[in-house]
Amino acid sequence: MNDRKSWCWLLVVCLLLPVLSNAETTIYHQKQSLPNDVYMIGLLKLALSYSEEDHTFIESTDSITRARLARMVETGDLSLMWSGASIEKESTYVPVRIPTYKGLMGYRIFIIREGDQPRFDSVRSLDDLRQLKMGQGKTWSDTAILQSGGMNVVTTLKAPGLYPMLEGGRFDAFPRGVHEPWQEVASRPGMNLTVEKNIVVKYTMPYYFYVSPSHAVLAGRIAAGLEEAIDDGSFDDYFFNAPEVKKALARSNLANRRMYTIPNPHLSPQTPVDRSELWLNLEYIKHVISP
Numbered sequence: 001m002n003d004r005k006s007w008c009w010l011l012v013v014c015l016l017l018p019v020l021s022n023a024e025t026t027i028y029h030q031k032q033s034l035p036n037d038v039y040m041i042g043l044l045k046l047a048l049s050y051s052e053e054d055h056t057f058i059e060s061t062d063s064i065t066r067a068r069l070a071r072m073v074e075t076g077d078l079s080l081m082w083s084g085a086s087i088e089k090e091s092t093y094v095p096v097r098i099p100t101y102k103g104l105m106g107y108r109i110f111i112i113r114e115g116d117q118p119r120f121d122s123v124r125s126l127d128d129l130r131q132l133k134m135g136q137g138k139t140w141s142d143t144a145i146l147q148s149g150g151m152n153v154v155t156t157l158k159a160p161g162l163y164p165m166l167e168g169g170r171f172d173a174f175p176r177g178v179h180e181p182w183q184e185v186a187s188r189p190g191m192n193l194t195v196e197k198n199i200v201v202k203y204t205m206p207y208y209f210y211v212s213p214s215h216a217v218l219a220g221r222i223a224a225g226l227e228e229a230i231d232d233g234s235f236d237d238y239f240f241n242a243p244e245v246k247k248a249l250a251r252s253n254l255a256n257r258r259m260y261t262i263p264n265p266h267l268s269p270q271t272p273v274d275r276s277e278l279w280l281n282l283e284y285i286k287h288v289i290s291p
Contacts, residue, residue: 051225080093093212095209097223107252135154135155203263
C-alpha cells in the first residue's frame with residue numbers, strides 16, 4: 001500500500017514538472033513596435049535556442065513608454081528589456097554584457113529637416129556641432145552621453161513626439177543608430193524630414209538585454225547562448241544578415257562620413273571593451289560592404 005502511494009505521488013510530480021518548467025521559462029516581453037524590437041527578439045530566440053530548456057514568448061499587447069517599461073521589468077511584470085548600457089541600469093537589472101548590435105548603436109546619424117543639409121555641410125568640428133540642438137528621449141542612455149560631451153540636448157518623455165518637435169523647429173537634429181533613420185523617415189512620408197548625408201557621431205555604446213531580477217536565471221541562459229553563437233559564427237551571421245542592419249551599413253557609408261568621437265563616461269568598468277570580437281570592425285565594413 002505504501003509503495004502504491006509512493007508511485008502515485010511520483011506520478012503526480014512527473015505530471016507537474018512540465019507545467020512548472022513552462023512557468024519558469026515563459027518570457028514576457030514588450031510589443032515589437034519597431035524593427036529594433038524585431039531584431040532583439042530574433043537574437044533572443046537565437047541565444048535561447050542553445051538552451052536545453054523550452055521557452056515560451058508572450059508579447060505585450062500595448063505600446064508603452066520606456067519609463068513604464070523600465071518599471072515593469074524592475075517589478076517582474078516583464079521578463080526583460082533592451083536598452084543602451086548605463087551603470088544605473090546595470091545596478092537595477094541583471095545585464096547581459098554582450099553588445100547585441102556590436103556597438104553599432106554608438107554610431108549616430110542624424111534625422112534633420114528637409115532643406116537643412118547646408119547647415120550640416122558647414123560643420124567641421126565638435127564645437128560646430130555643439131551650436132546645434134539635438135532631440136532625445138529624457139530617460140535614454142544616449143541623452144546623458146551627449147550632454148556629457150557638451151551637446152545642446154532637448155528632451156521629452158514621449159519619444160513619438162520627437163519627430164514633430166524636429167519638424168516644428170524645437171531642435172535641429174535627431175541622432176539615431178545607423179540602422180534606424182531611413183526607416184523612420186520613410187514611415188512618416190507626410191513629414192518634412194530627411195537623413196543627414198555626411199556626419200557620424202561615435203561613442204562606445206553597448207546595447208544590452210536587461211533581465212528582471214525576478215527572472216535572473218534567464219540572464220545566464222541568454223549570456224551562455226550568445227557566447228555559443230559568437231563562437232560558432234551564428235551571431236555575426238544573424239547581425240550582418242538582419243535586413244535593417246544590412247541595409248543600414250550599406251546606406252550609411254560610415255567610412256566616408258566625417259566622424260566626431262565623444263567619450264562615454266557612464267560605462268561600467270565591466271564593459272567588455274577589450275573583446276574585439278564583440279564590436280563592429282570598420283575595416284571590415286569599409287572593404288566588404290559597399291555603399
